[in-house]
Amino acid sequence: MPRYYTEEHEWIDVDGDVATVGITDFAQGQLGDIVFVEVPDTGAELSQGGDAAVVESVKAASDVYAPVDGTVTEGNGQLEEDPALVNSDPEGEGWFFRMTLGDKGQLDALMNATEYKAFCDNL
Amino acid sequence: MTETEQTGEEAAPTATLPLDAWHRAKGGRMVEFAGYWMPIQYEGIMAEHLWTRENAGLFDVSHMGQLLISGAGVAEALEALVPGDISALKPGRMRYSLLLAEDGGILDDLMITNEGDQFGVVVNGAVKWEDIGHLRENLPDDVTLNHNEDYGLLALQGPKAVAALARLVPEAAGLVFMQAIPAEWRGHPIGISRSGYTGEDGFEISLPNEALEAFADALCAMDEVKPIGLGARDSLRLEAGLPLYGHDLDPATDPVEADLGFAISKRRREEGGFPGAARILGHLEDGPPRKRVGLTVDGKLPVREGAKLFDGEDEIGVVTSGGFAPSVGAPIAMGYVPAGHAVPGKAVAAEVRGKRVPCTVTAMPFVPHRYVRKQGG
Numbered sequence: 103m104p105r106y107y108t109e110e111h112e113w114i115d116v117d118g119d120v121a122t123v124g125i126t127d128f129a130q131g132q133l134g135d136i137v138f139v140e141v142p143d144t145g146a147e148l149s150q151g152g153d154a155a156v157v158e159s160v161k162a163a164s165d166v167y168a169p170v171d172g173t174v175t176e177g178n179g180q181l182e183e184d185p186a187l188v189n190s191d192p193e194g195e196g197w198f199f200r201m202t203l204g205d206k207g208q209l210d211a212l213m214n215a216t217e218y219k220a221f222c223d224n225l
Numbered sequence: 226m227t228e229t230e231q232t233g234e235e236a237a238p239t240a241t242l243p244l245d246a247w248h249r250a251k252g253g254r255m256v257e258f259a260g261y262w263m264p265i266q267y268e269g270i271m272a273e274h275l276w277t278r279e280n281a282g283l284f285d286v287s288h289m290g291q292l293l294i295s296g297a298g299v300a301e302a303l304e305a306l307v308p309g310d311i312s313a314l315k316p317g318r319m320r321y322s323l324l325l326a327e328d329g330g331i332l333d334d335l336m337i338t339n340e341g342d343q344f345g346v347v348v349n350g351a352v353k354w355e356d357i358g359h360l361r362e363n364l365p366d367d368v369t370l371n372h373n374e375d376y377g378l379l380a381l382q383g384p385k386a387v388a389a390l391a392r393l394v395p396e397a398a399g400l401v402f403m404q405a406i407p408a409e410w411r412g413h414p415i416g417i418s419r420s421g422y423t424g425e426d427g428f429e430i431s432l433p434n435e436a437l438e439a440f441a442d443a444l445c446a447m448d449e450v451k452p453i454g455l456g457a458r459d460s461l462r463l464e465a466g467l468p469l470y471g472h473d474l475d476p477a478t479d480p481v482e483a484d485l486g487f488a489i490s491k492r493r494r495e496e497g498g499f500p501g502a503a504r505i506l507g508h509l510e511d512g513p514p515r516k517r518v519g520l521t522v523d524g525k526l527p528v529r530e531g532a533k534l535f536d537g538e539d540e541i542g543v544v545t546s547g548g549f550a551p552s553v554g555a556p557i558a559m560g561y562v563p564a565g566h567a568v569p570g571k572a573v574a575a576e577v578r579g580k581r582v583p584c585t586v587t588a589m590p591f592v593p594h595r596y597v598r599k600q601g602g
Binding site for chain 2 (some may be wrong): 140162
């Protein structure tokens with residue numbers, strides 16, 4: 103299934119009409135030790151670029167944005183117990199939430215893995 | 226301690242410290258702090274924090290201002306600006322004190338060492354230029370102030386600091402907390418004090434800029450020493466209950482409100498004669514209207530600087546420092562509450578992103594201090 107990336111360092115895996123969202127390995131490396139994650143409630147309506155979740159490192163709180171419009175279908179409850187999953191497996195077990203896709207066309211403007219790698223290399 | 230202290234337009238270009246390249250070569254992630262590029266972390270704040278509590282951490286604090294003050298009547302001149310008993314400070318001893326504004330508000334917190342023929346004063350990097358201006362304006366003409374920019378400052382902190390430092394400078398092991406000596410390393414004149422900002426046993430070492438790198442390398446070649454960034458410095462001092470100027474202390478706050486009454490020496494309490502004495506002595510006598518306290522936090526959500534504190538619907542105060550405490554394994558904070566709430570066990574709530582987080586006022590430090598106050602003790 104295709105994976106897209108945002109300039110705000112979220113990834114989104116698309117599987118039919120549902121997508122899984124998290125933050126990238128680059129992002130977790132920048133944030134450092136993650137001690138708290140606040141995922142959105144099921145049913146929350148998200149709009150592209152709007153606040154979706156909060157990730158707190160030892161140092162600071164950072165917002166995680168919705169990569170596309172949609173409705174939250176599930177937050178990753180495991181992160182409440184083990185926020186460090188975002189450090190150890192950011193693009194796997196450390197996913198943040200699942201959502202419906204309100205406008206699949208929005209995916210076209212996101213980056214693929216190659217483009218995202220080039221984007222990070224230029225930061 | 227935030228990652229960026231510069232306010233923007235008027236800020237000067239960020240300066241580099243003598244160890245800049247050394248930090249980068251060690252993998253330090255550099256951020257702007259107090260006008261300098263400084264390492265916020267190397268391998269990670271959590272690991273560096275815990276390493277310092279168990280081993281020895283090396284901190285570069287060369288951004289701090291190292292001032293030398295001398296001349297006839299220098300102790301009395303300093304006593305006109307700080308509330309400590311400087312006249313009674315013996316050679317080789319140091320004292321924590323506060324630079325006070327006319328109204329008793331705190332302009333900075335600092336360390337004053339009697340170096341025999343002069344006083345060494347170490348001030349915060351973020352306000353050192355303001356401090357120097359204030360001192361120049363207020364010290365009498367026959368007292369001389371030198372800003373020693375030829376020396377850097379390193380801190381070696383943690384239970385294994387003494388063993389590590391003694392391999393380079395054996396006499397360091399003979400010091401007790403808040404004692405300082407001049408020494409020599411590879412022909413360089415250096416200064417060593419047993420002091421720090423982590424709550425652990427440890428040392429601060431002042432040495433010529435050209436000797437910093439070799440000295441840092443000599444320490445980091447030892448198994449028990451790793452370089453530690455500003456991030457862990459902040460979490461360590463927070464656990465130790467130590468305030469950070471510009472966050473927990475500011476010109477609107479006096480020493481009694483800041484729970485730093487210990488810095489007002491007995492003789493000075495009796496005699497006064499320091500800035501804001503009427504207000505400060507009044508607060509000592511009758512209690513301050515508000516006070517800096519520690520807060521333990523229910524749950525895992527970090528409560529950070531700026532969070533408002535509530536008792537029921539009443540906004541009663543504000544958090545001035547807070548975050549996850551690696552050695553506690555939970556979030557902690559410090560902040561200001563009204564005197565009536567400054568009682569251990571008092572329940573309050575902090576507001577974080579619209580949510581109320583239950584907190585409990587607690588005595589500090591959060592992690593016991595491990596200072597070495599007497600030899601063999």
